[in-house]
Amino acid sequence: MEPERTAGTHDPDPSQAAGSAEPRMIARRRLLKFLAASPLVATPTVASAIASLLASAPGQALAQNYDVLRASRRALGPDGIITAPGDALNVFEFEPAAKKAVLSQDAPAHWGYLESGVDGDVTRDANHTAYQRYSLRVKRLIDARKVDSSVKVFGETWGSPIFICPVSSLGAYEPEAGVAVARAVGKRKHQMILSTVDNASIADVNKALGSPAWFQLYPTDDWAVTQALVNCAEAAGSPAIVLTVDRQGGRNTEDLFRARRLDQRDCTACHTPGFANDVSRKANFFDIDVSKVTNLYGTGMTWESVDRLRGIVKGKLLLKGIMTGDDAKQALSHGVDGILVSNHGGRAEESGQATIGVLAEVVDAVDGRIPVLVDGGVRRGTDVLKALALGATAVGIGRPYVWGLASFGEAGVDRVLEILGAEFVTIMRQVGALNIKEITRGNVTSAL
The missing domain is CATH 3.20.20.70 (Aldolase class I)
Structure with missing residues (x-):
């Protein structure tokens, strides 16, 4: 497993990482964060996709991103239930989503x-x-x-x-x-x-x-x-x-x-x-x-x-x-x-x-x-x-x-x-x- 970046670790100066992929990773994260904050893409589906990309970015610790105001809102549906996997904050949020999906198939016994x-x-x-x-x-x-x-x-x-x-x-x-x-x-x-x-x-x-x-x-x-x-x-x-x-x-x-x-x-x-x-x-x-x-x-x-x-x-x-x-x-x-x-x-x-x-x-x-x-x-x-x-x-x-x-x-x-x-x-x-x-x-x- 790739080591994750510790909370509070600053991105290195790109000028000091010549010849490596680090500048590209930094630029990618900055672009995704910019898009997440943009009203032009502020729909639940797009925001969820961007959140997933941010979470999967190399060196980005999922549970240690404190810049929440710039990231996706991880929106919920009108019933308060997540509508995409990337919107979940913890595993508990999948339970009501699963119940909704199963009951929508008229399968309460399942x-x-x-x-x-x-x-x-x-x-x-x-x-x-x-x-x-x-x-x-x-x-x-x-x-x-x-x-x-x-x-x-x-x-x-x-x-x-x-x-x-x-x-x-x-x-x-x-x-x-x-x-x-x-x-x-x-x-x-x-x-x-x-x-x-x-x-x-x-x-x-x-x-x-x-x-x-x-x-x-x-x-x-x-x-x-x-x-x-x-x-x-x-x-x-x-x-x-x-x-x-x-x-x-x-x-x-x-x-x-x-x-x-x-x-x-x-x-x-x-x-x-x-x-x-x-x-x-x-x-x-x-x-x-x-x-x-x-x-x-x-x-x-x-x-x-x-x-x-x-x-x-x-x-x-x-x-x-x-x-x-x-x-x-x-x-x-x-x-x-x-x-x-x-x-x-x-x-x-x-x-x-x-x-x-x-x-x-x-x-x-x-x-x-x-x-x-x-x-x-x-x-x-x-x-x-x-x-x-x-x-x-x-x-x-x-x-x-x-x-x-x-x-x-x-x-x-x-x-x-x-x-x-x-x-x-x-x-x-x-x-x-x-x-x-x-x-x-x-x-x-x-x-x-």
Whole structure:
């Protein structure tokens, strides 16, 4: 990642940069700022485009531009909702835009599916609010002009520790589903995990990403299907299989059920009862015989099931849904290569336990022997740094990128990643961490 210019850094004298591209970059920024201030182009569409160009200019720190009166107003529509990705100030502003887009298609159940937790949404909301229990210790007088936010995971170099979590049925929000997400993710050199039941295939997603994505696995209750899914993902080049283990007990997605009451569509064309009909539209199940399957989630899984899966997975095997140190130690003893601390975005169980609240316990339990990733409730760059400080190797996002996808397609996903990335680099500078390895528990304190 290119180092960003520190807030307050002055543009150098062009006469001292002869033979370099610096004068041209300075001139470009000045021209864009002039245009942004001109009444001749003061329309929301043009202003948004100029804001995006300013944000992407080399050496320009997105979150550190204080010259707000000369830049775009980042206008809102008459309903107070952003009308272009470049208008968003933070990822939260994509949520109402996504809701508006989904409801404009008369699909309230699709919106209910995305937003629903379980029962009273206590765990869903706790995932985010729990980050407020942690504060960051900042450091002064450290030259933080050059910051490296890249991270290595299993030998892969990611441009950022922020990765894309699997979300099922992205085709409900964008026709290209995971392929549109992959293009945005690949552009910024992040990593993503594709859901077993996305509408796009792992092969197509890997091609769009430009490198192999990880594959999230719902194993079903038919071992032959489990093997076929693993073989398909590995044949497409995916280096890691991420087994979801938190859907054992069923769930009460109350918000979804409530939204379904309002949905007047005939949904049976896509949601015909029976497993074979349910997955017939899912690309990763094409050419797989699912006639004997009755359950997608493998609710009878045990640690012996993990052993059996370990025996066929050639690459890395991670467990997604671990929430205790005891289970993390068990995972180690069964040859797992990594753990994803997760409660399915608050959609697995109504425990009230936030993922950030158990992260340190899981990290301590594995004692550095395997990577520990985390997701759930991440909405700010500061959230990312807090999770890394508590020992996470990488930090996943779910709903925010789907809000971007639903509202503006690939461009929305790109903007969500841009905003979170800029916020993250900004707080890295404030805590004096010039690279990911310098983020430690000394950077965070807990109010508990």
